[in-house]
Amino acid sequence: MGNKVLMKGNEAVAEAAIRSGCRLYFAYPITPQSELIEYMAKMMPKVKGTFLQAESEVAAINMVYGAAGMGKRVMTSSSSPGISLKMEGISYLAGARLPAVIINVQRGGPGLGDIQPAQGDYFQATKGGGHGDYRLIVLAPSSVQEFADMASDSFDLADKYRVPVMILSDGLLGQMMEPVEFKEYKTDKEIEELGKQHYDWCIHTNEDGKGHHHNEINSLEIDPNVLERHVLNLEQIYKEIEKNEVKHEEYNINDNNEFVCVAFGTAARIVKSAIDDLNAEGRNIGLIRPITVWPYPYKEIAKTIHGNVKRVFVFELNLGQMVEDVKLAVNGKVPVEFMGKVGGLVFTPEEIKEKIKAYL
Amino acid sequence: MKSEMIFSGFGGQGALAIGKFIAQSAMSEGKNVSWLPSYGPEMRGGTANVSVVVSDTEIASPVVSFPHIMVALNQPSLDKFGPSVKANGLIVVNEDLCPNVVKRDGVDYVVAPLNKISKEIGDDKVLNMIAIGIIIEKTNIIKYDTLADHLTSFLKDRNAELLALNLEAIKKGMELAR
Amino acid sequence: MAIIAKRPDSLREVSFTYCPGCMHGVAHRLIAETVDELGLKNQMTGVAPVGCSVFAYKFFDFDMAQAAHGRAPAVATGMKRARPEMNVFTYQGDGDLAAIGTAEIVHAANRGEHISVFFVNNAIYGMTGGQMAPTTLPGMKTTTSPYGRDANDIGYPVRVCELLNTLEAPYYIERVSLLSVPEIIKAKKAVQKALTYNKEGRGFTFIEFVSTCPTNWGLDPVKSQQWAKENMIPFFKPGVFRDKGTEGGQK
Known part of the structure; x- marks a missing residue:
């Protein structure tokens, strides 16, 4: 600690995510977040984590859905057009109550737009984006240090409330270098414990000593009365977040x-x-x-x-x-x-x- | 104290690296720094550039519109950023690639053939180090020793020859600015 | 008293939601029996698709996930990568796998993901009420091809096994049918092979079941079987396309 390093926002947030126990990352290349996916490609093998370049943004967010369903810390990142593609999966994450972290390094839009910094995805991030009644916790950093700090904050929030969390950054913060100070790496043991906190709902083997279970990762409730209960339950969680987490x-x-x-x-x-x-x-x-x-x-x-x-x-x-x-x-x-x-x-x-x- | 800088040139000339070495050294000296590059197609248009801010206090905007210090490694860079340099500012011009230098009043200029000098030193790649040497001599943004230590720890075991060339280029730049 | 038939342990005591004469129940049973036989129940998990088998997550007696339409292979990829100690399968229909999920299945196969994919092909969208599928036969009438599938306009049915067999990575690809008892027994053997390879961590395994949809075809179950034998089997020929586990492997 106490060691400042000069790093791009894209790299700093990736490093901070790894330090916070993220060992699974799925994404698809897009400017201006390329340094993030490249950093993960380089560093994940060194911590015996999973880096996978998906065939599309759609596949990447669904890989996140799968990994999150196993109760593990998982992340994806993209920039505006790619985030639009992820919106289907984000709605499913919210519906299935899965903790995951999504980073949007925003660029100019609409459509293909350009690759320079913009904040045009505010509505998409904060008011919906995907279908149905759901909310994302959305954190907006304004320095490289804060961008990095938000990696661990967002994993903690995602785990605490079982909701997806988005970091709403932009091309400037992604590309800019500033001094950044990192927290210590979580140990393998700490990471294992983080996974176990979700054993009451996540997919895992039956060999944990707790006997047989049938956990379902699912956003489908075909009975309207059951779906109503589910959505009202989500509302309670969102109210709790509104009460506790405004910053x-x-x-x-x-x-x-x-x-x-x-x-x-x-x-x-x-x-x-x-x-x-x-x-x-x-x-x-x-x-x-x-x-x-x-x-x-x-x-x-x-x-x-x-x-x-x-x-x-x-x-x-x-x-x-x-x-x-x-x-x-x-x-x-x-x-x-x-x-x-x-x-x-x-x-x-x-x-x-x-x-x-x-x-x- | 706050210094705002823009370093610009063709992609591959090392303009962004000037910024990186200055930011890195200033950080080592306990300053706040930000390094904001241009990226994308602009990089191919002749003005790959970086805005660097070095400050004793928290840096608000990392976007530099009116720099105190500007390095133009080619003509498009000088044309683009020369007019916005602040009064009493410093402009370093690579004479080899800037045939058309119109000097503004009230701005300090160091005009030198950086390509030619770097070839004399023995490696084109050290061109940007000459520019850093000029800035070290002309301003107090960073100390020579800080950069030399940084380069030494980075290059000593990997490429001792390149390290020597870099240090020579910085000193050459400092001489030029005297 | 000897028990000669019972519900496999890996199926829950939940009634299937399938139509009378539907073969999904049979396919589920083959998978569940095999999971029991291989002793995989404690580390087994699967992904249900969108389609008639959307509720498959309720039927298997181990942890299950439900995926967005077509995305099951991507979800299964995330699951297997997150907990490699578990054995993962997807269960998908023809619309899910061969239309909206084409990219996901091709790339999961191409990466050689260590998952098993069970693909049920009955040439129609069942859940949404009998629309044309990517595997609907030329001339076949559906609610969205009311004059018969015109191959000149909308193309020919997709042969998924043949398509995936062009890739290097898949370990095992076989097409079976559920159109008679002997065929079902053969299908069981294919499922056993796929899940054995899965257990052994050999790589990507893929089984296509040629099946029926009495409800949306407008035929009774027996006639459906007959119709499929006469019309689907000539186009979707059963066989082992790839088995790297056997001597000489490839074909």
């Missing part, structure tokens, strides 16, 4: 803020630069950065909208997606302004300052 960062939030900005991931970093400059000129502007974008910090944002706050600004690398959640949080108390950047372009601090200055 956000406050940056220069105080009682005298005149403006409050809201941004997540990469966009939040650019906004920080812009408000640093404006605050140096005598303004008092704060930033709320949702770290979990589902569950969303509605209450936490609402709390910052006190009498002095005149306006809320939302900055995203899309046409305006998270802004809908911010408006729900603000609930009409003050105007909410939005600025987006699309096409895989990233706004500069200057552009953000200009937007805010127009309202001074």
